[in-house]
Amino acid sequence: MDRSDRGRDETREERLDRKWADLLQELRVMQTGTQLLAGFLLTLPFQETFWERLDRYQHGVYLALVVVALVTTLLVTTPIAVHRRITGQHVKERLVTSGQRTMQGVLACIGLMVGLLSFFIFDVVAGPWAGVAAAVVLSALAAVLLAVVPRRLADGAGR
Structure with a gap:
C-alpha cells in the first residue's frame, strides 16, 4: 500500500483526494472575495459622478x-x-498539480489587485504620491503575507 511519508496513514489516492478537497476550500474563500471586489468595481462606472471625476x-x-x-x-x-x-x-495527481499552479496565479493576481486598488483609491482621494505610497506599502505587505510567510512556514515544517 502506498503510504504518505508525512505522518498520515493514507494511500496515495486518499492523499490526492484530501489535497483536492483542501484546494477546493481555499478556492471557495478566494472566489468569494474576488467576485465581491469584481462586482463592486463593475458597478462604479454607473455611478453618476464616478467617471467624470477621473482623469484619463x-x-x-x-x-x-x-x-x-x-x-x-x-x-x-x-x-x-x-x-x-x-x-x-x-x-487526480495532474488535477491537483494543475490546481496548485493555478492557485499561485490567483495569489499573484490578488497581490496585484491589492496594489492596484490601493493605488487607485489613494490616487483619487489623496493624490498620486499618496497612491504610490499606498501601493508600495500594501504590495509589499501582500508579497510578505501571500508569498514569504507561506514559504518560511513550509521551509520550517521539515525541521
Whole structure:
C-alpha cells in the first residue's frame, strides 16, 4: 500500500483526494472575495459622478484593475472547469498539480489587485504620491503575507 511519508496513514489516492478537497476550500474563500471586489468595481462606472471625476490616467488604472479582477475570477474557477472536463479519467495527481499552479496565479493576481486598488483609491482621494505610497506599502505587505510567510512556514515544517 502506498503510504504518505508525512505522518498520515493514507494511500496515495486518499492523499490526492484530501489535497483536492483542501484546494477546493481555499478556492471557495478566494472566489468569494474576488467576485465581491469584481462586482463592486463593475458597478462604479454607473455611478453618476464616478467617471467624470477621473482623469484619463485614472481611467486607465481603473480599467487595468477591472481586467486583473476579471482574470483573477477566471483563474479561481479554472480548476473547477478542468475537474469537470477530466473527472473519471484517473488523473487526480495532474488535477491537483494543475490546481496548485493555478492557485499561485490567483495569489499573484490578488497581490496585484491589492496594489492596484490601493493605488487607485489613494490616487483619487489623496493624490498620486499618496497612491504610490499606498501601493508600495500594501504590495509589499501582500508579497510578505501571500508569498514569504507561506514559504518560511513550509521551509520550517521539515525541521
